[in-house]
Amino acid sequence: MKEQISIQDRELAEEAKEALARYLARTGWKKFHLKAALIDMDGVLYDSMKYHTLAWVKMMTEMGVPCTREEFYAYEGMTGTATIALLLKRAFGKVLSDEELREKYKIKTNYFKLDGKKELMPGADRMLKSLMDADIDRVLVTGSAQSTLLGSLDGDYPGAFTPEKRVTALDVKHGKPDPEPYLKGQLKAGAKPWECMVIENAPLGVQSGVASGSFTVAVTTGPIEREKFVEAGADMIFDSMPEFADALPQLIDILKNNR
């Protein structure tokens, strides 16, 4: 019953097809057939960024490093140790050893544990259900090593991520915006770049997804303006997770069957 397809659905289909054409042009791949979703954690599955930024400012202020909460949204996706290295170099011109960086990161993860509340991102459960229903493989790809949330995934999103289908800060040398996390995600999915959709909420994460050659969706879930995701090269941009979850069944159909 074609006449019952809503204008909204038609607009999404148009937008997705245009995005796909642009994606093929930018990557040079001949085709795209969705098999796996590579999914970021903070700001996508958990509404956790506000607590991360609080923990960062608390820890850095104690160390005498001038900083603002806002700037940590811009660093989102980098590993914790890379973020610490960046700020300490900026403030004191200091270069720390890997071991020192890990020690400092423990302070931040501890503040997050103490002061943070675990909040599921609205729409994330529907997103995962649509992917599972359509038999799209899921791989977690996060710059975090924060056990508070990683340990909760199974309980909060049962069956969404098997233990071997996770890339965390501990699995990579270079965090986002380097493509390594999403290239590892493709490997864990056993899929090619032209079979994977990256789902991200941070500009550095989008850059990583784009550089990995996969179709990269940005979802705005924090204070970062849309323009930053355009600059980062996102193939499609959604204004919230519920909006993305609404669109996903139709988007999967288009990206899976390429029609």
Ligand code: CA
């Ligand atoms: Ca994120």
